[in-house]
Amino acid sequence: MSQTESALKVIPLGGLHEIGKNTLVFEYEDEILLYDAGLSFPTEGMHGVNIVLPDTTYLRENRDKIKGMVVTHGHEDHIGGIAFHLKQVDIPVIYGPRLALALLRGKLQEAGVEDRTELRTVAPRDFIRIGKHFLVEFIRNTHSMADSFTVAIHTPKGIIIQTGDFKFDHTPVDGEKFDIQRLAEYGEKGVLCLISDSTNSEVPGFTPSEGSVFPNLDRVFSQAKARLMVTTFASSVHRVNMILQLAEKHGRSVAILGRSMLNVIAHARTLGYIRCKDSTIIPLNSIHKLPDHKVLILMTGSQGEPMAALTRISRQEHRQVKIKDSDTVVFSANPIPGNTISVVNVIDRLMMQGAKVIYGKAHGIHVSGHGCQEDQKWMIALTKPKFFLPVHGEHRMLVKHSQTAQSMGVPAENMVIIENGDIVELTEDSIRKHGKVPSGIELIDTSRSGIVTSKVLEERQQIAGDGAVTIVSTVTEEGKLFAKPEMHLRGVVSSVDRGALQTRIQESIAIVLNERWTEFARK
Amino acid sequence: MSQTESALKVIPLGGLHEIGKNTLVFEYEDEILLYDAGLSFPTEGMHGVNIVLPDTTYLRENRDKIKGMVVTHGHEDHIGGIAFHLKQVDIPVIYGPRLALALLRGKLQEAGVEDRTELRTVAPRDFIRIGKHFLVEFIRNTHSMADSFTVAIHTPKGIIIQTGDFKFDHTPVDGEKFDIQRLAEYGEKGVLCLISDSTNSEVPGFTPSEGSVFPNLDRVFSQAKARLMVTTFASSVHRVNMILQLAEKHGRSVAILGRSMLNVIAHARTLGYIRCKDSTIIPLNSIHKLPDHKVLILMTGSQGEPMAALTRISRQEHRQVKIKDSDTVVFSANPIPGNTISVVNVIDRLMMQGAKVIYGKAHGIHVSGHGCQEDQKWMIALTKPKFFLPVHGEHRMLVKHSQTAQSMGVPAENMVIIENGDIVELTEDSIRKHGKVPSGIELIDTSRSGIVTSKVLEERQQIAGDGAVTIVSTVTEEGKLFAKPEMHLRGVVSSVDRGALQTRIQESIAIVLNERWTEFARK
Ligand SMILES: [Zn+2]
Ligand SMILES: [Zn+2]
Ligand SMILES: [Zn+2]
């Protein structure tokens, strides 16, 4: 089918029907351009799994086609998978923003795959060529992470705008504005397809500017009489910067807790995305030398993650930090669905130890990094795409986003709702789903450096619910019990006691052996 | 301490710092009055647990004091624990509303403990005496379950108002209004302590009337062109009644799916709380005889419970019901926090099979059964209590509720924030926490009819994360391996294959045996 041969293929290996592990393949004839490669985190029931990655069969089978990769920003759901993929396939070159590549470099070093690729930093409006067929322009956008991009991909079939993660923030805290002129220019020139962020497609209205958080946090800080503890996403670089600035304004020194918080701040400071005096940041063990109202502890744990700093503090398991009843704890982040219970449990534990806890939407101390329905309309209005492909969201979000596009006049037949693994074929005048590539998930147990297959998961689920019984019985050649059977129970509930259980098992084994022996003798 | 001797003790065994397993003890001298006894459901990590109950050590140790029990309404978090408790202690008599006792009788029969107590039905404004010291009046209230009560407990120290679960619904769908005149009368007479429902204490404003759902569901029903599937809480009797009435209005026959839905509807119809024509309800296997626009399937699964009807349908695991793309599925319930992920997964799966799914707050097809801040203020305003005890909520909800009471002039020192097991002592002019009773939880694995101890849970958690390895090696008296060691893996991840693993284990065992033997020989 010659039309298929010459179509541009867009294949999501992750990021659809979920938020996480965004991984997109652009393929034209013998060339593949990769766009972001994230990871996601296990859901309930994925016992012993730390990391979820997309199935990479398709990449492995087409390894020779891979000409290069672009990354849009440094969030885990966009760069967290790359180190794993580099163990399996070669990616000759990866282009991306400075901050994302700084974070990525650390990950590659840790995984020992730094030499498997070349990282090249891009600046706004840079054009880079990948293979014969792809020309990519990086367009500055606004998002919760600093140094984030939307990309325009020039292909033989036309121009694709991939929004990356975005909101329209006209008063960004770092002054780096969304390059909407460039988007408008592409809209004027003609965009074949808009591939757009669907995270908040169910939410009406606009997402407020990150700057709107400032006066509210300022108020909260000024009301705190003693120690301040603040948690937010480590990767929300603008927010972290704001917290450090407010600390300086209120004369507080800042101790930083949590590996990812320390890591992001170190890179973001080196590159100038976070600005604060060296003296503002103090080691944790010197907070005791300052009066409480001069101290702020900035930490991970805004999502109630079991091992994060604030969670451990709330459980009174943190060696150096104990809650005092004069403490004010500020959650400058909303729980993402699925984390709500963990977060409110942390809040309750902190309150029970006497802390004043500031949380919830009413305080205006958090805004999303993703645009809502009106932002999504602006994106469509500026780029005027012929075809529309909603991504970065769960199924109903994609559907809602497509309805928003239809309300603006994009015909329903000019868009497709896809799943991971679907092959989308684009030509100058058509969009369609055509076939699938393998698109399951790989569950990584990093403590065992292995893949948790669905069979392993099923077994873990089963033994988790029932426990495990091991019985060892030594049998003589004559089919008699040689010694008392040994019994070992783990996680087993029984209404009879151990001794009685042992006796019953012994009896059962004796009966079985007896029957077997009789049967065997009969033959 | 003579003051303690003559104080009224209020001891919550459950229902604080949580929503669920509400279980309250009123104790005066040698008498105990029990108030409700619920269960709750396991949280993540409670592997193989179906039911969570409060620790009943205190009841067992004081079994002779128990004079009777009152129950306020038929929700699981208020009556679900009684059958379990009756296996351990005697409760001479249980007073409660008709519907709650009908549901309770079924549970007691199932557990084979029907003869351990006597169930006595009460009507609004009934006074019942329990022991020498307690006189209880049942005051009709409004809630999501029909036939629900607030109680006034006359004690030697004064009158306690226990609100039960409530909202103020001035247009209740069954016409049974909240007896606010009686509340006001108690307020005039003098209330020692108000013990009040804190579920929605973080939510500003009023909870809308259950009746406000009607026009919105009516609109949704009238827009459905083919089959309608509707899910809600089985125990939301008013909602279920409304759905059946609307089915009749729109000329649809109703098939009912799910054990709890069938059970509640059967009891509620017998007692007249649900009214519909016999012909409206049809067996599931006759829906195929009707055109799709004449069919409504009412089912469980509004919370994405793994085994509920709608969840299994969404997984295409239901034998009799498959989704068609003309189906409209209506969620007339909001996910309670912690169930959000399960619910949206069900929604996504239904949408992916082509169903139109109506969910979310924007449609006005669900309202809470619990009052918000303004309702809570009305309760305090009507009863004018001297002391205030917020219950039925997680810690921060109790704190918020106490702040609401303070904003109305109840002094902060006239209220206490308590945990399960705290002993509250009330006298004519004081409220205080004084001591504790055992207040842990009992985790029940009903499939094993046993209690899941924390040790068992810890073991289950561990084997769930790591899997289980069993190695059996037979050793001769000379300390030599007699045969190849047997290896058995369940849920184990390994980077080497089975054969290699076997070889390595064999080598390791040989080394260990060798060393041991040498050591043994040396002694
Ligand atoms: Zn993202
Ligand atoms: Zn992002
Ligand atoms: Zn209730």
Ligand SMILES: [Zn+2]
């Ligand atoms: Zn309740």
